[in-house]
Amino acid sequence: MSDEAPLLDHAVIDELRDSVGGDTAFVTELIETYLAEAPGQIDEIVAAASSGDCDAIVRPAHTLKSSSASLGAARLAQIAREIELAGREGRSEGLAQTADSARSTYEATVEAITAAGLRL
């Protein structure tokens, strides 16, 4: 279930930091880029879900999934994956609720990122 994944997988963030030679400033910059992009993707997801447009929901969900996974936002990545899959399979039932869950999970993720001292 979506609630099982942590909001922030610190192992992923640590691995990311290691992969760029310990460059904390770069990781922070990447996180700020993510926080600038994600709200727009979520807006697209919510808009597509509210109109039951399964085709339109796939791309923003897919992009949100991969960027969230790259930065350790595991729970949001999992929800985005579920939304992408539902969109690809044409399953519009319950999509609006899942889209709302994506938004609330994103807000909780921002709080977790801030609490972890990962922001500028």
Place this chain on the structure above:
Amino acid sequence: MTDSTRGATALIVDDSAVNRKLLARHLETLGIASDEAIDGHAALEYLAEHAADVAVVLLDVVMPGLDGYATLEAIKSDEALRRLPVIMISGVDEQASVARCLEMGAADYLPKPFNPVILGARVRASLAEKRMHDLEAE
């Protein structure tokens, strides 16, 4: 830096700034400079002007407008571009997508999130092969 990466420039094509930044950073550690395009149309516009400067294209699949499949097809059907190595880097991990891209002429297909070590190995391999073909053509 190896012979195949020296002086090389990559074109990163992805609608996500997070993905573009991360790829650019990992390429930088390989000694490879990079330019970026936010979608397939921007990539083809860039290649129309700068193809001679590009050694490899890293191409996302799911993008707005012209997606990765259509962009790959456009590159491989253009006489001036078709020898350019294109490495697909995508969160679409279905076997059918991988097979489709390879059949269309992609040099390789990497899943997202990508492993930087594997990325480096596959980029170096593509660049080395391109260098060999360029030398044979001289």
